[in-house]
Amino acid sequence: MSVVRAWLRHPLFWFYLALGGLFATVLFFAAQEFGYFLAEDPLFLTSLVLVFGVVATIVTVAYKVRKLLQNPLSLAGIVMVLFFAAVAIAAPWLAPPLAPDARPDDPYRIAQCGYLPTPKPPKASDPIDGIIKIVTRQATICEVSPFGTTENQYDIYYGVVWGTHMAFFVGIIITFANVLIGITIGAISAYFGRWLDELLMRITDIFLAFPFLIAAVTMAAVLRAKFGSSGGLMIGVIALIVFGWMGYARLIRGDILSIREREYVLAVRAMGAHDLRILLRHILPNAIYPTLVVASLDVGTYVLSFAALSFLGLGAEIGFADWGQMISFARNWIPNLYEFWYIVFWPGMAILFFVLGWNLIGDAFRDILDPRLRGRV
Numbered sequence: 001m002s003v004v005r006a007w008l009r010h011p012l013f014w015f016y017l018a019l020g021g022l023f024a025t026v027l028f029f030a031a032q033e034f035g036y037f038l039a040e041d042p043l044f045l046t047s048l049v050l051v052f053g054v055v056a057t058i059v060t061v062a063y064k065v066r067k068l069l070q071n072p073l074s075l076a077g078i079v080m081v082l083f084f085a086a087v088a089i090a091a092p093w094l095a096p097p098l099a100p101d102a103r104p105d106d107p108y109r110i111a112q113c114g115y116l117p118t119p120k121p122p123k124a125s126d127p128i129d130g131i132i133k134i135v136t137r138q139a140t141i142c143e144v145s146p147f148g149t150t151e152n153q154y155d156i157y158y159g160v161v162w163g164t165h166m167a168f169f170v171g172i173i174i175t176f177a178n179v180l181i182g183i184t185i186g187a188i189s190a191y192f193g194r195w196l197d198e199l200l201m202r203i204t205d206i207f208l209a210f211p212f213l214i215a216a217v218t219m220a221a222v223l224r225a226k227f228g229s230s231g232g233l234m235i236g237v238i239a240l241i242v243f244g245w246m247g248y249a250r251l252i253r254g255d256i257l258s259i260r261e262r263e264y265v266l267a268v269r270a271m272g273a274h275d276l277r278i279l280l281r282h283i284l285p286n287a288i289y290p291t292l293v294v295a296s297l298d299v300g301t302y303v304l305s306f307a308a309l310s311f312l313g314l315g316a317e318i319g320f321a322d323w324g325q326m327i328s329f330a331r332n333w334i335p336n337l338y339e340f341w342y343i344v345f346w347p348g349m350a351i352l353f354f355v356l357g358w359n360l361i362g363d364a365f366r367d368i369l370d371p372r373l374r375g376r377v
Contacts, residue, residue, distance in 0.1 A: 012063060016056065022089075023052050030092050034104050038092065043233075044107060047165035050172045051088045058082065058361070067368050068361075077360025080353050088164040093135060095161040101142045108162055108321045113142035114153035119333065119340045122148045131157070148342040150329035154319060160346050162321035167354050170237065170306045171299040177241045178302075179295045182248025183288070189249070190256035191279050201253070208246045213305060215243045220314035236306050236315035244302070248291055255287035297362030300355030307351055323347040 031039035097107035124130030130146035307324025309315035316322035326347035
């Protein structure tokens, strides 16, 4: 009972409760307004869970590490990331996936306002006023087009709003997979050593020999040629995972090599503890922090890399709500960007501030955990 009372008095308990209630509310109203196929869409559900997970993690870390809120740069990063999280949560109402402009059964298909090959400027004189009209249902997306349209009349505003889902999905999934693979290989290599360490590190060296982005582009091109459009988003995601885990493996290996010979590890081993228990309970918790700092910095990097794949036609499919895909529509209009600036401006600014937010948070984590820099935080 004392544990229950302590939890009930803890501010984070009520925050988690409110966050869970907000998640259920979003799903309920999305199902009521747009049909159950939206609330049951696997990509929508996965992206929404990741967004709420990011919000819960950021608030929890900020609560426990108060220096994050005292540092103006980290606070700016937190505000940026939480802003994009709010846009992702409210996406069904900010850019309703309603016919005839969009498809309720496929919300990530960008609203298409015609088929003319020439981009069109915003129809609303004031973007904010146009967005308000969309949210309040005074006008449809194609009637105001707050940010304008690309070639083939894909609405930029719709793509930017729903692209926040893809940014969180791509950034978190790729980072999590790379960290998991890297930690597994690096931990096994460092703890057991000898021939296993030599074998795993030589495999890691082979993968490190390939330039990251060039190797990812090549693999994505091969997978796209084999699976075509059926591969969807996962082609670019898989390519970035296959060539992205090596840095984490190297980093965690170096930390575990220094920790495994410390007195408390030797004492636990002398008590007869199993290797798996020693590794998971006593070594990894003390070695993982530098890896998590690097991972927080890499979220934005993977979003940029996936945007590059989409720009080259190897990430998201044509017409999919992805920021890199939106910028790719400007390739045929580069000589006339002074006239069609809005094609690259809005998705470009979304990528810039999303990546900047994660980089500021990652820099703050590094400064807090690095004893040489603590005095500057």
